[in-house]
Structure formats: C-alpha cells, structure tokens
Amino acid sequence: MRHTAGTLLVGLAVVAAGIAVAMLRVNPYLYFAGYVILQYVVIATAWNILGGYGGYVNFGTPAFFALGAYTAVVLIQWIRAPLPVLLLAGGLVSALLGLGIGYLTLRLRGVFFSIATLALSIVLQTMIMNWDYVGGSRGLSVLRPSGPPFGNYVVFLFTVMVALAVGAVTVARFIERSWIGRGLSALRDNEEAAECMGVPTLRLKLFATTVSGFLLGVAGAPFPYYVTFVEPNSAFAIDYAVNALAMPMIGGTTSWIGPVIGAVLLGSAQQLATVTISSEMNLFIVGVVLVAFVVLAPEGILGLVRRLRGR
Amino acid sequence: MNRPRALIGIVVATLVLIAAVGLIPVARAADPIRIGLGMALTGGLSANGKPALLAMQIWKDEINKKGGLLGRPVELIYYDDQTNPATVPGIYTKLLDVDKVDLVVSGYGTNLIAPLMPIAIERKLTVIGVFGLANNEKYKYPNYFQISPTGPDPATSTATGFFELAAKQTPKPQTVAIVGADAEYPQTALVGAREIIKHHGFKTVYDKTYPPSTVDYTPIVRAIKATNPDILFVASYPPDSVGMLRAAHEVGLQPKIMGGGMVGLQFTTIMNSMGSKLNGIVNYDYWVPEKTMMFPGIAEFFKEYQPRATKEGVDTLGYYLPPYAYAAMQILGDAVTTTKGLDQQKIADHIRSHEFSTIVGKVKFGKNGEWAKGRTLMVQYQKVQDGNIEQFRQPGKKPVLYPEELKSGNIIYPYSAALK
Numbered sequence: 001m002r003h004t005a006g007t008l009l010v011g012l013a014v015v016a017a018g019i020a021v022a023m024l025r026v027n028p029y030l031y032f033a034g035y036v037i038l039q040y041v042v043i044a045t046a047w048n049i050l051g052g053y054g055g056y057v058n059f060g061t062p063a064f065f066a067l068g069a070y071t072a073v074v075l076i077q078w079i080r081a082p083l084p085v086l087l088l089a090g091g092l093v094s095a096l097l098g099l100g101i102g103y104l105t106l107r108l109r110g111v112f113f114s115i116a117t118l119a120l121s122i123v124l125q126t127m128i129m130n131w132d133y134v135g136g137s138r139g140l141s142v143l144r145p146s147g148p149p150f151g152n153y154v155v156f157l158f159t160v161m162v163a164l165a166v167g168a169v170t171v172a173r174f175i176e177r178s179w180i181g182r183g184l185s186a187l188r189d190n191e192e193a194a195e196c197m198g199v200p201t202l203r204l205k206l207f208a209t210t211v212s213g214f215l216l217g218v219a220g221a222p223f224p225y226y227v228t229f230v231e232p233n234s235a236f237a238i239d240y241a242v243n244a245l246a247m248p249m250i251g252g253t254t255s256w257i258g259p260v261i262g263a264v265l266l267g268s269a270q271q272l273a274t275v276t277i278s279s280e281m282n283l284f285i286v287g288v289v290l291v292a293f294v295v296l297a298p299e300g301i302l303g304l305v306r307r308l309r310g311r
Numbered sequence: 312m313n314r315p316r317a318l319i320g321i322v323v324a325t326l327v328l329i330a331a332v333g334l335i336p337v338a339r340a341a342d343p344i345r346i347g348l349g350m351a352l353t354g355g356l357s358a359n360g361k362p363a364l365l366a367m368q369i370w371k372d373e374i375n376k377k378g379g380l381l382g383r384p385v386e387l388i389y390y391d392d393q394t395n396p397a398t399v400p401g402i403y404t405k406l407l408d409v410d411k412v413d414l415v416v417s418g419y420g421t422n423l424i425a426p427l428m429p430i431a432i433e434r435k436l437t438v439i440g441v442f443g444l445a446n447n448e449k450y451k452y453p454n455y456f457q458i459s460p461t462g463p464d465p466a467t468s469t470a471t472g473f474f475e476l477a478a479k480q481t482p483k484p485q486t487v488a489i490v491g492a493d494a495e496y497p498q499t500a501l502v503g504a505r506e507i508i509k510h511h512g513f514k515t516v517y518d519k520t521y522p523p524s525t526v527d528y529t530p531i532v533r534a535i536k537a538t539n540p541d542i543l544f545v546a547s548y549p550p551d552s553v554g555m556l557r558a559a560h561e562v563g564l565q566p567k568i569m570g571g572g573m574v575g576l577q578f579t580t581i582m583n584s585m586g587s588k589l590n591g592i593v594n595y596d597y598w599v600p601e602k603t604m605m606f607p608g609i610a611e612f613f614k615e616y617q618p619r620a621t622k623e624g625v626d627t628l629g630y631y632l633p634p635y636a637y638a639a640m641q642i643l644g645d646a647v648t649t650t651k652g653l654d655q656q657k658i659a660d661h662i663r664s665h666e667f668s669t670i671v672g673k674v675k676f677g678k679n680g681e682w683a684k685g686r687t688l689m690v691q692y693q694k695v696q697d698g699n700i701e702q703f704r705q706p707g708k709k710p711v712l713y714p715e716e717l718k719s720g721n722i723i724y725p726y727s728a729a730l731k
Contacts, residue, residue, distance in 0.1 A: 028408045032401040126522065129493050137523070138495040139396070141425050141449050154400070227397050229425035231495065234397045274390065274398065 007173060011166045018162030022155045031158040035226060037267035038161040039219055043240060044247035044259035045168040046215030050208045051245065052253030053181055055188030057110075060101070060117030061244040063124045064094045064213050066235035068220025073134045073230055076142055083160065083222065090221030091214040098213020102206040109191070118241075125236040139231025142224040157222050168215045173256040175211070184208060185254075243267075246290045252302025261301050343386040344379070344653065346371075346643070347412030349402035349427075351419055354394025358549070358578065360419045362626040363441060364389060366633035367416070369615050370640040380647050392418050399426040407434065413653045416639060417441050419632065421495055428452065437646075437659040439639045440680070442632060444499055447679040454659035455680040458639040460597060460671070462685020463678040467503035469572035469595045470544065472689040472713040474507045476593060477542050477568050480724050484541030484567050488517035490531065490555075491546035491572070500546035500572040516540050525551060528558035541567045549575025553585065560588055567725035570594040576692075577631040579700065586697035591729030593722065596690045598630050598671065599709045601719040608670040612637055628703055638669035689713035691722055693729060 022031075043061060050056050068090030075081040075089055105116040129137040148156040175181045183204045186194040195201050224230045243266065251262030269285055297304040348367075351360030371385050379385055388410050390402045399418070406412045407430075415431070417424045417440040424443035431438045432452050440446055440457040445465040447455045461468040477484055489504050491497030501520070508515060516538040521531055532555065535543060543566040545555055552573040559569070570592040575581050577596050582589065598604055612634060621627050643658070645667055650657040666675040677683030690709040695702065702708055710720020723729040 029401070029405045032404045036401065129522070136498065137493040138498050139422055139425065141428065143449075144429060154404075223397075227400055227426045228429040229396050229399075229422070231396060231422055231425075233422075234395050237395065237397070239395075271401075274393075274401075 007170060011170050014166050015159075015163050018159050022150050022159045028152070028154065031152075031154050033268075033271045035154065035158045035161050036271060037264060038158070038165045039223075040243055040247060040263040040267040041165040041260055042161070042168045042215055042219040043244050044251070044263040045165075045172045045256065046212045046219065047244040048248040048253055048256075048259040049172055049175060049215070050212040052248050052258065053176065053184040053188065054205060054208045055184075056205070056208070057114045057245065058117045058212070059114050059241050059245075060120040061216060062236040062238065062240045063117070063121040064097060064216035065220035065223075065240050066121075066128070066232070067094045067097055067124065068217030069223040069230060069235050070128055070134055070220075071217065072221045072224050073140060073142065076224060077133065077140075080145070082145075083225070086221045087160075087164070087218050091218040094217025094220070095210045095214035097217075098209040098211075099206060101213075102209035121236060121241070125232050128232050128235075135230060137232060139229055141229050144225050144228060153225065157226055160222060164218055168218075169256055169260060171211065171215065172259070175208075176256050180204060180207065242286055243270075246286050248300070250289060250293050250300055252300030254299065255302055258300050258302050265301075343384045344381070344414070344647070345386045345388055345410065345412040346414045346416060346640075347388045347403070347406030347410060348416045349390050349392035349399055349406075349418045349423065351394040351423060352391040354392075356394045356420050356423070358580075358626065359442075359632050360394070361623070362620060362629050362631075362633045363419050363636040365620060365623060365625060366612075366616060366629070366636040367640050369612070369619065370637050370644070373615075374644055380644055381651065385644075388412055392423055394420075394423070396422050396426045399423055400430060403427055403430050414643060414647070414655075414658075416643065417443065419636075421446060428455070431455065435655055437655045437662065439643055439662075441636055441639055444496055445679075447681075451679060453663065453680075454655065456642075456659075456662055456676050457679075457681050458635045458642075458674075460635075460682045460686035462682050462687070464503075464685070465681060466499050467507055468685050468687045469500050469546070470504040470507040471685075472595065472687055473544060473568075473571040473593060474504075474511050474513070474542070476689055476713055476722060477513075478511050480568065480722070485514055486516045486538070486540045487513040487542040487544065488535050488538055488540035488566070489515065489544045489546070490517065490535060491520050492523045492525075492548055492551050493520045494523045494548060496574065497546035497548065497572070504544050504546070504571070513542065521551070523548065523551065525554065528554040529562055531555070532558040532562045532564050536562055536564045543569040544571040545569070546572035547574060549578065549581060552576055553581060556585060556588055556592070565725075565727045565730075568593055569726050579626050579628040579630075579703070582628075582695075582703055583698070583700045586699075587695055589692035589695050591692065591723065591726045593689055593691045593712065596631075596688045596709065596711075598634050599688065599690055599706075599711060600630065600704060601706045601709070601711050601717075603711060603717040603719045606670055606672045607668070609634060612670050627700070630703075634671050638667075638671045638674065641669045642667045642674065686714065686717075688717065691720070691729070693720070693723060 047061055050058050071090040071093040072086040075086055105113055108116055134140060144153045150156050183199045186199050187201045191201055247262035247266050248259040250266060252258030273285055350364045351357050367387060371387050375384050392398045392402055415436055415438060417427055417438055419441050421443045424440045424446045428450055437454045442459045443457055487508055489501055491501045517535050547555055552575040573594050576594050616629050616633055620629050646658045646661045650661050663676060666673055675683045689712045691712055692709055695708055711717050712722050
C-alpha cells in the first residue's frame, strides 16, 4: 500500500513539474524536444511490457503507434473530437489490435512472432495508403484547435505527454510488481514450465499485448496535432520500431525504470544529433549504442549498475 | 530500497533532459541576417535536397560578395529533415527560437512543406515553398509563395500540356491509359489528368495505380499493353519512372504518345543511365538548355553551380530544382532590399504585389501563392545517345514543345518514330 501511495506521489510530482515547465514558457524548442523524448518514454515503456517482461519481441511498434494516430485523424475529420477522446479512442483501437494480434500470433514463438508483427505493420500501412478519407498516400493536413490551455498548442501537448509518460510508467511498474509481472517473467524464462506450474500463459500474453497496444496507441494519438500533417511514411516510420527496441535494451528490460532511462538518454542524444552534428548520425548512434550494449552490457544500464555494485 | 533508486532515476532523467536542451543554444552574433531552413539531405528526397541547398548557398555567397543584404552579411542555417515530415515542426521551432533566424524558406517537397504551414501561420511568417504541390489550398495563407511554375491549378499542371499536345496530333489519338503510384504527387496528378481527359473527350481504357514499393513493373506494363492505348499518361516518382520505362522497352509497349508526369527523368543521373531509352518520351520539365529558356543570369548561375556540384557529388547538370531554389532566394533577397527591413508582413506584401526578374524568368505570384500563370513545360527526348552526359548541355536533346511561346522544336509523332 505504501508503495502505491509513494508511486502516486512521485507521479503527481512529475506531472506538476511538467505543468510548471509549461507555465514557465521557457524556450519553445524545449517543448518540442521534450515532447519527442516523452513520447519515446511511453513507447519504450509500452514495448517493454510485452518485450521486456514477457520476452516477446514486437517489431510492429509503428503499426500500433500509427493506428493510434490514424484513429485520431478519423475522429478529427469526422467530429473534430477533443484531445482526451482522441487519446482514449486511439488507445482502445490499438488495444483491440493488440488483443487480436495476440490471439492470432501468440502461438508463434520467438522470431516467428517478431516477423508476424513486422508484417502487421506493412499490411496496416498498405491499408491506410489506400484509404482516402484519412488522406491515403497523399497525407492529410490537420488544423489544430484554437485557444489551447497554456496559450500554445505544443506546450499543451507537452504537458499531456508528461501525464501520459507518468501514466505509462505507473502501469508498467504496477504490472512488474504484481503477480502479472511475475507470471510474465516466468513465461519469458520458460513457457512450458510456467504453464505446467499453473501460470495462465495465454491470458497473461493477451493481457500484455493489449496493454502494450493501448499505451502505444495513446502515444500515437496526439501525433496528428504535433506534426499537423499525417502521412503513412512518417507515421509508420521504422524509427519507432528501432527505438522502441533499442531504448529498453539500453536502459535495461527487467525493470520499469530501464525503458525510461533508455528513452531519455537515446531520445536526447538523437535530438541533439539532429540539430548539431547531422541526422545521418541519428540512426547510426542508435546502432552503435545498441551493439555496444548488447555486447558489453546485455542487461542494459540497470544491469551494469547492478554488476558494478557487485550484486 | 527501490523508491530512492526510482527517485534518483527521475532526477537524473530530468537533469539529462535539461542538459540536452541547455547545450543547444549557440552564441549569436548580432550582425548577420539569418535565413533558416530544413532540407532533405538524407532520405528519399536527398538527391534533390542537396542540389537545392547548394543553389541557395551559391546565392548566399554571391550576395555576400556584393556586400550582403541591407549591408549585413547573410547566413544560412539549415538542418537535415531526413525527408521525414515529423522532424519539421521541431526543426523550424529550433530555427526560430534558438537560432533566432530572421527569415525562413521551406525544405524541398510537398510533404515537408505541409508541416511548416501551421507554424508559419501561427507566427505570421513569410514562407517561400520549394516545389510543393497545392500546399496552400486548404489554408489559403496569404504570406505563402511557391516557386515551382505549376501555376494556379497545380493538379492539372502536368496533364494540361501533355493532353493538349496529344489532341493536336494527326491522326488524333482516341484512347488513353493513365497509371501512377499510390503516393502524394502521382495521386494529385492523376486527378488532374482525369479532368483534362474529360475535357478533351478521350476514351479512358486503363486507369489504375500501383504501390510505391513495386519492384517489377512488367505486369503493369503488360496490362496496359493489352488495352492498346493511343496515349499513355504516367505519373510516377523517380524509382518507378525508371521501372516503368525499362518495362515498357522490355515488353515493347508503343503507344502513340507517352510520358506526362514522370518525376526523375529530369535528373542527371537518370538521364545518363537511361540514355537512348528516353527517346520519344514526352514529359514535363521546368528548365532545359534551349534558346527560349535562356533568361538573364541563368548561364552565369550554371557556370558557378556545375563545378561546385561536381565537386560535392550532387546533381551535376542541376537543371531541375537548383535554378528555382536560387530564384526563391533572389525573390526573398529582393523583397528584403526593397522593403529595407525584415518585417515579415511588408516582405510578404511586396512579394505578393510585384513581379520579379529571376534566373528562371519573370515571376509573379497569384492565387494561393502559386505562379499567377503556370509554365510547366512539355519536352520530348530526341536523338539521345547512351552514356553521354555532355549531350544534355546542348540544345536539341529536349526541345520544348509546350507552351507555344517557349516552343523550341517539333514533336516526333508517333512515339515509335522517335525510337528509330
């Protein structure tokens, strides 16, 4: 109980800090960079629920993310729905996809599951490309609503993202600490053994794909208002798949803080590289860092810290 | 045990975030006029983004040699948008708020201009778009201008000239096939083509699109061949332009007139690699080294551009995008000089109400910031040989067939005659 209260308190403090940053109206670029980094915190955390705890590597992150974004586009086009509705709807639709994919593909193990999720991304992208209502392959410009809180829409989106990040991390932490997390880690280590021990593996896996899908969809829902122009190639960008995997790997997949550390470090490095060195360096950095970590610190920064502490 | 660690984690994370952003601001000299842009230097559009940037740099160097604008040197600040629209809002915010640029120009291409529009509108900026198709149709923002000569109706700009040419031939072709990629530009061009086809009363026998990731174009070309069209209008991006053309030669597809909206055939590397396969194709273009296109200053521009492009390994001839990127800067510079300041509104008012003499001719903007009168050329590749890049520097390889006032040669009709 004390743990939960503490978590809640820390969470609220971070949200409050986010709002304070928003009120400060520091350099607007900070909000842009911050938004992207926080968005990756959500994505990495969501990915880690299935990939880190459960050991099912999902390459279809762009599919879930883009589905959230495109659900938002549909609702904006249709009834100009407010942002909370977009977030909820984007999350739910992606959760549904997660559940469906879970049913269809979780009989596939290891690399076959990963390939199936990769294919999912391509199938979904092709469908979106041929759907004119959401802009099809030409893309669609989205007009932001006028008069947002904090006087600026990006600042508003930034605070929303802070809240989402805190929410996602809280959910991940809860899962990790509960029997669900223990069940997932059991099935990561040995699925047959877990099943024999009475762990409801299918239900757990479905739960993980659904929650992971929900969070990825939520991360994608504000995307149309952030870029104001949605087209399939950027919504389904491979960067999301690579980063979603690299960030938890770098931070450490076994704990909720791992993806957060990874997302903040890698996200900031990428933002810096884009505007200072050159963006060709962008994915290169991810690649080098990822290889370095896989070779030198397979358990990420967390594992490294633990090793140094001699645990 | 875990709570302190979590707290430390959050604190560290916040510090890193702040440090990351805090590092970015650079010392700012008060003197130069700063012009900011994002440009595709990597990714799908980089083959054109790099030459465009080079053209802008040439303008900057020349203007600085002449003493700059308003007596201040000009500085270009640019970032790579990676051909990814999602990077554009961040890049321009950085340019405006951290680098404090005085003026902005767009990156290259419709998709990269689109995310810039709301920023420009919100901050009341004057923006010159570089080769965007109908970006302003939704916003109707008065301070947006677009430099490619597609004219007030961008969707029909390629189809108009192509079908007008086709309609003039004897015997008049009757049937038409249209095909294009499932992507932004081709889709728009096909919509325009359908409209123009209806206007001319041709009979459509084939109207389909293909996914941009297509590798083998022979099935598509075979399907078109089976309908035996007199006219084939293709709206494609560089990879599929090459794919379609190769497949057409392989299958022996020979309509009476073919081409229209094939992006990429204007690029040096593609012209060089396709060689004689280009013969007979009637395609849109924006500039060719024909007598009728020799506007004041353009020869000097290429004299400067071509050696630098060769050195930097970008589009060596640079006939497609660079002169227009340069012209965009000319217009911006001219507006700054004439209005004697950096007031966005005054600059926009000036650009809207004046005609400019640029290296691509006289430019006057009209509806939605597009050229008041379109000037999309139709050219035909004639007597092109294989593996000779020098031939394209001379007039005669791509004579202008349309519009009438810039005409510099005659069409070889039908297509099969041009192959001989």
